[in-house]
Amino acid sequence: MxxxxxxxxxxxxxxxxxxxxxxxxxxxxxxxSSDEGPDLHVYLTDGTDEAAVEAGMRIDAVKFDSAAQKFTLSGVDLSQYTDVVIHCDKAKAVFGAAKLA
Structure with missing residues:
Protein backbone atom coordinates (compact mmCIF):
# COMPACT_ATOMS: atom_id res chain seq x y z
CA MET A 1 0.00 0.00 0.00
CA SER A 33 -2.14 23.33 14.84
CA SER A 34 -3.43 26.13 12.65
CA ASP A 35 -4.58 29.70 12.81
CA GLU A 36 -8.31 29.81 13.46
CA GLY A 37 -10.54 30.04 10.41
CA PRO A 38 -14.34 29.97 10.02
CA ASP A 39 -14.45 27.11 7.52
CA LEU A 40 -11.22 25.08 7.49
CA HIS A 41 -11.00 21.92 5.39
CA VAL A 42 -8.25 19.49 4.46
CA TYR A 43 -7.67 18.74 0.76
CA LEU A 44 -5.52 16.41 -1.30
CA THR A 45 -4.14 18.53 -4.16
CA ASP A 46 -1.53 18.78 -6.89
CA GLY A 47 -0.14 22.16 -5.87
CA THR A 48 -0.92 24.81 -3.27
CA ASP A 49 -2.74 27.58 -5.14
CA GLU A 50 -6.48 28.20 -5.36
CA ALA A 51 -6.80 26.41 -8.72
CA ALA A 52 -5.13 23.30 -7.28
CA VAL A 53 -7.53 23.33 -4.32
CA GLU A 54 -10.54 23.65 -6.62
CA ALA A 55 -9.27 20.73 -8.73
CA GLY A 56 -8.30 18.70 -5.66
CA MET A 57 -10.22 16.36 -3.39
CA ARG A 58 -11.91 17.86 -0.34
CA ILE A 59 -11.55 15.37 2.51
CA ASP A 60 -13.36 16.91 5.49
CA ALA A 61 -13.57 19.80 7.91
CA VAL A 62 -10.48 20.17 10.09
CA LYS A 63 -10.27 21.50 13.67
CA PHE A 64 -7.61 24.21 14.05
CA ASP A 65 -7.03 23.36 17.73
CA SER A 66 -6.98 19.55 17.68
CA ALA A 67 -3.46 18.06 17.49
CA ALA A 68 -4.48 14.54 16.43
CA GLN A 69 -7.09 14.06 13.70
CA LYS A 70 -7.89 11.08 11.49
CA PHE A 71 -9.98 10.97 8.31
CA THR A 72 -11.13 7.87 6.44
CA LEU A 73 -10.39 7.76 2.73
CA SER A 74 -11.92 5.44 0.18
CA GLY A 75 -9.99 4.22 -2.83
CA VAL A 76 -7.80 7.31 -3.16
CA ASP A 77 -5.04 7.11 -5.76
CA LEU A 78 -2.20 8.89 -3.96
CA SER A 79 -0.13 9.09 -7.14
CA GLN A 80 -2.52 11.87 -8.28
CA TYR A 81 -1.65 14.20 -5.40
CA THR A 82 1.50 16.04 -4.29
CA ASP A 83 0.22 18.10 -1.36
CA VAL A 84 -2.14 18.18 1.58
CA VAL A 85 -3.63 21.67 1.90
CA ILE A 86 -5.42 23.35 4.81
CA HIS A 87 -7.93 25.70 3.18
CA CYS A 88 -10.53 28.15 4.45
CA ASP A 89 -13.42 27.56 2.07
CA LYS A 90 -15.32 30.67 3.21
CA ALA A 91 -12.39 33.04 2.60
CA LYS A 92 -11.00 31.02 -0.35
CA ALA A 93 -7.59 31.14 1.33
CA VAL A 94 -4.85 28.55 1.62
CA PHE A 95 -3.64 28.54 5.25
CA GLY A 96 -0.85 26.01 4.80
CA ALA A 97 0.31 22.87 3.05
CA ALA A 98 2.45 19.77 3.41
CA LYS A 99 4.44 18.45 0.43
CA LEU A 100 3.94 14.67 0.26
CA ALA A 101 6.94 12.40 -0.19
Whole structure:
Protein backbone atom coordinates (compact mmCIF):
# COMPACT_ATOMS: atom_id res chain seq x y z
CA MET A 1 0.00 0.00 0.00
CA UNK A 2 1.29 3.45 -0.88
CA UNK A 3 2.11 5.70 2.06
CA UNK A 4 3.14 9.35 1.89
CA UNK A 5 3.90 11.89 4.57
CA UNK A 6 4.95 15.50 4.97
CA UNK A 7 5.31 18.43 7.35
CA UNK A 8 3.05 21.48 7.23
CA UNK A 9 4.26 25.01 6.63
CA UNK A 10 2.08 28.09 6.81
CA UNK A 11 1.31 30.04 3.64
CA UNK A 12 -0.12 33.49 2.92
CA UNK A 13 0.87 34.81 6.34
CA UNK A 14 -0.96 32.04 8.21
CA UNK A 15 0.38 29.57 10.79
CA UNK A 16 0.01 25.84 10.17
CA UNK A 17 2.22 23.21 11.83
CA UNK A 18 2.38 19.47 12.34
CA UNK A 19 2.75 16.40 10.16
CA UNK A 20 0.46 14.39 7.91
CA UNK A 21 0.56 10.75 6.86
CA UNK A 22 -1.64 9.51 4.03
CA UNK A 23 -2.40 5.99 2.88
CA UNK A 24 -5.07 4.83 0.44
CA UNK A 25 -7.49 4.43 3.35
CA UNK A 26 -6.75 7.22 5.80
CA UNK A 27 -5.25 10.65 6.35
CA UNK A 28 -3.76 11.29 9.80
CA UNK A 29 -2.72 14.66 11.24
CA UNK A 30 -0.23 14.64 14.14
CA UNK A 31 0.98 17.55 16.26
CA UNK A 32 -1.36 19.69 14.18
CA SER A 33 -2.14 23.33 14.84
CA SER A 34 -3.43 26.13 12.65
CA ASP A 35 -4.58 29.70 12.81
CA GLU A 36 -8.31 29.81 13.46
CA GLY A 37 -10.54 30.04 10.41
CA PRO A 38 -14.34 29.97 10.02
CA ASP A 39 -14.45 27.11 7.52
CA LEU A 40 -11.22 25.08 7.49
CA HIS A 41 -11.00 21.92 5.39
CA VAL A 42 -8.25 19.49 4.46
CA TYR A 43 -7.67 18.74 0.76
CA LEU A 44 -5.52 16.41 -1.30
CA THR A 45 -4.14 18.53 -4.16
CA ASP A 46 -1.53 18.78 -6.89
CA GLY A 47 -0.14 22.16 -5.87
CA THR A 48 -0.92 24.81 -3.27
CA ASP A 49 -2.74 27.58 -5.14
CA GLU A 50 -6.48 28.20 -5.36
CA ALA A 51 -6.80 26.41 -8.72
CA ALA A 52 -5.13 23.30 -7.28
CA VAL A 53 -7.53 23.33 -4.32
CA GLU A 54 -10.54 23.65 -6.62
CA ALA A 55 -9.27 20.73 -8.73
CA GLY A 56 -8.30 18.70 -5.66
CA MET A 57 -10.22 16.36 -3.39
CA ARG A 58 -11.91 17.86 -0.34
CA ILE A 59 -11.55 15.37 2.51
CA ASP A 60 -13.36 16.91 5.49
CA ALA A 61 -13.57 19.80 7.91
CA VAL A 62 -10.48 20.17 10.09
CA LYS A 63 -10.27 21.50 13.67
CA PHE A 64 -7.61 24.21 14.05
CA ASP A 65 -7.03 23.36 17.73
CA SER A 66 -6.98 19.55 17.68
CA ALA A 67 -3.46 18.06 17.49
CA ALA A 68 -4.48 14.54 16.43
CA GLN A 69 -7.09 14.06 13.70
CA LYS A 70 -7.89 11.08 11.49
CA PHE A 71 -9.98 10.97 8.31
CA THR A 72 -11.13 7.87 6.44
CA LEU A 73 -10.39 7.76 2.73
CA SER A 74 -11.92 5.44 0.18
CA GLY A 75 -9.99 4.22 -2.83
CA VAL A 76 -7.80 7.31 -3.16
CA ASP A 77 -5.04 7.11 -5.76
CA LEU A 78 -2.20 8.89 -3.96
CA SER A 79 -0.13 9.09 -7.14
CA GLN A 80 -2.52 11.87 -8.28
CA TYR A 81 -1.65 14.20 -5.40
CA THR A 82 1.50 16.04 -4.29
CA ASP A 83 0.22 18.10 -1.36
CA VAL A 84 -2.14 18.18 1.58
CA VAL A 85 -3.63 21.67 1.90
CA ILE A 86 -5.42 23.35 4.81
CA HIS A 87 -7.93 25.70 3.18
CA CYS A 88 -10.53 28.15 4.45
CA ASP A 89 -13.42 27.56 2.07
CA LYS A 90 -15.32 30.67 3.21
CA ALA A 91 -12.39 33.04 2.60
CA LYS A 92 -11.00 31.02 -0.35
CA ALA A 93 -7.59 31.14 1.33
CA VAL A 94 -4.85 28.55 1.62
CA PHE A 95 -3.64 28.54 5.25
CA GLY A 96 -0.85 26.01 4.80
CA ALA A 97 0.31 22.87 3.05
CA ALA A 98 2.45 19.77 3.41
CA LYS A 99 4.44 18.45 0.43
CA LEU A 100 3.94 14.67 0.26
CA ALA A 101 6.94 12.40 -0.19
Missing amino acids: MRKSGSFTGLNGKHVAGTVEVTGTELVLSGF
